[in-house]
Amino acid sequence: MAKIRQLFNHVDVETAKRQRLCHHNRSKHSIAQGERCLVIKQSDGARKNYCVGCATDILDRAEDDLAELRAKIGSAR
DSSP states (O other), X not given: OOOOOOSOTTEEEEEOSSOEEOSSOTTTOEEOTTXXXXXXXXXXXXXXXXXXXXHHHHHHHHHHHHHHHHHHHHHTO
């Protein structure tokens, strides 16, 4: 049986070892040392950090996108 591919291997949750800026709103959102944050790794090696509030919005959108993909693939059967 073929190996199941992982869609989200470029996304992870990390605990900040130092203060980070939230990529969504750099001037107003920051991630304090010890706080968890969503990290999205870019193909060029760059990493974008998102605070919990922004990460929640991103993950909500991802759930909607997955539901849409499931609906599309389900209708193709």
